[in-house]
Amino acid sequence: MSTIKDTVDVEVPLRMAYNQWTQFEDFPSFMEGVDEVRQLDDRHNHWTTSIGGVRREFDTEIVDQLADDRITWRSIEGDTEQRGSVRFERLDDTHTRVELTMDVEPTGAAEKGADALGLIDRRVKGDLRRFKDYVERGGHETGGWRGRIRPEDPGAFT
Template sequence: MLALWKRRPASPEWISGDIAAANALLVRREFDTEIVDQLLEERIAWRTVSGDTKQMGMVHFQRLDDAHTRVELVMDVEPTGAAEKAASAVGMIDRRVNGDIRRFKELIEQRGGESGSWRGRVSPD
């Protein structure tokens, strides 16, 4: 699952996220991120390094059994501009992220698992 999560910018079948939310508000935000921590099959953490928005986050995958995994997403997003601040205040951003997580779950269940990728370790600075 971690491998598929890392490919999220190239996975339009499940993510609507930041760009779609911004477009819905007639605002487009672009930013670059870097992975700051990654542990094989368990978690990945990132932060923005440039662009129009500041955010950091971590997704944690906890294997419960052969058929179940708990996915926990923690994000800290600093809304910029009136439109994003208003969207955040009414819960629009939270709903969008929850929808992305639901679509990610559906994608994993349809595929029957992840597709594979690099599985090394990235350590925090």
């Protein structure tokens, strides 16, 4: 399993950065290779991706979510095994640090080769930079979910 970690500072208030990240169905606007994210309920999303000609579908479950602080998830069904966390830190009234950590298990020869070449790492880090551009350019969040999801599984990634 490969671990990817990156941080970006965005020029928007903490609440705005967090709220925009909770708009999972907007992810294809800034995530390369993500064709669609359908939010199934407060805890579950269905993803469709196309990367290097390989189409994947999988479901994720949010295992921990605290408004203006963090969102932690894991894949639960489908072609992809991953888990991750995004954390939000207020720097001042108009700046927020966004830290993304992901563990990804490449499947198939193409994905394993892409991982060995660092392509998966670069793609995820590029997505974080595109989020910065997306949230700063918008001037306002397109929505926000402020609920609390607590870990139900003591072995959940946090």
